[in-house]
Amino acid sequence: MTSMQATTPGGWQAELKLQFEQRMGRSLLARRAHRGPLVVQKPLYPEGDAVCHAIIVHPPGGVVGGDQLSLQVQLASSAHALLTTPGAGKWYKSGGRLASQSLQFEVADGAVLEWLPQENILFDGAEVAWNSRMQLSATAVYAGWDILCFGRQASGEHWQRGVLGQRLTLQREERLLWQERSQLEPDALCMQSVAGLRGCPVVGNFVVAAGAVPAALIDTCREIVPDAGAWHGVSVVQNVLAVRYLGHSASQARRYFEALRQVLRPWYAARAALAPRVWNT
Incomplete structure (x- = not known):
């Protein structure tokens, strides 16, 4: 592992690179390198050797204007990695400077990557750009979600100024x-x-790319609904299953997505949906 701190007059430049491999039935974090305040905790194996759980940590606890975060992940053939975060991502008032996050994932044949971060919260005045790029080989599997809160719901704050790309x-x-x-x-x-966000302060997307989606599985997903007061939808385009959530609660969105994962993971990963331990802390 290599490490080098780096800042610019506009904010932190943080980069984390991870490479996972499968060796003798065990998925390993084979290589990692970071620059700036973006790190990964010790790999965990609550499901046994086949699946490596890793927690991505941004030690400052929040992102300010000028910060640039970059996460690059590569999975070699047959590896299985589940990545999550220890808590909500906080995107603070930017002061006229853009904050950004770049995700670049490459997944080889037979490998499974699950990207299941906790929610991101846009504070009033946040100016943010997020760019995610997933490159999959022919038989690779990707399952990822994002949950976004416009403003701090717990304190009654609304997102009244800013921009999100x-x-x-x-x-x-x-x-x-x-x-x-x-x-x-x-x-x-x-x-x-x-026809848009309906004034909802919480938006969620859950995307799974794992080949042709069985019709019965689509029907089962459509039978799962979030709590009252939310909108949802399930669709499939070019063998990509996409689930949408619009509502007023990040925890409700997470419960909805977790319920979907209970029925989806046996299909896309051939194993039951065990929740990462950090979600319960």
Whole structure:
């Protein structure tokens, strides 16, 4: 493992690179390197050797204007890694400087990558750009979710100033499977429109790319619903299963996604859906 601290006048430059391999039935964190305040905790094996759980930690506890976070993950053939975070990501008021996060995941044949972070919270005044790019080999599996809160719901804060740019690209064998782009501001029409976010302060997306999705599984997913007061939807495009949540509670969104994972993981990973221990701390 290598480490080097780096800052710029505009904020922290933080980069974490992880490589997972499968050796004799055990998924290992074979290589890791970090620059700046973005690290990984000791790998855990609550499911046995086949699945490596790793917790991605941003020690400052929050992201401010000018900070740039980069997470690069590679999985070699047949490896299985589950990545999560120890708590909510906090994106503070930016002061006119953009904060950014870049995710770059490469998953080889037969490998399974689960990216299941806890929610991100946009504080009032946050100006944020997120770019996620997933490159999958022919038989690779990716399952990932994101839950976003516009403002601090617990303290009654609303996201009234700022900007959010998001881009998600999912490719298999260089073929584009899924791409989403959005540019949001608090007063944008789509924030309140019934064709947009309906004024909901919490938005969630759960995407699974694991080949053809059985029709019975789609039906089962559609039978699972979040608590009252939320909107949801399940769709499949080019063998990518996408689930949407719109509502008022990050914990509700997580419970909904966890319920879906209970039925989806036996399909995409051939094992029961064990929750990471850090979610219970």
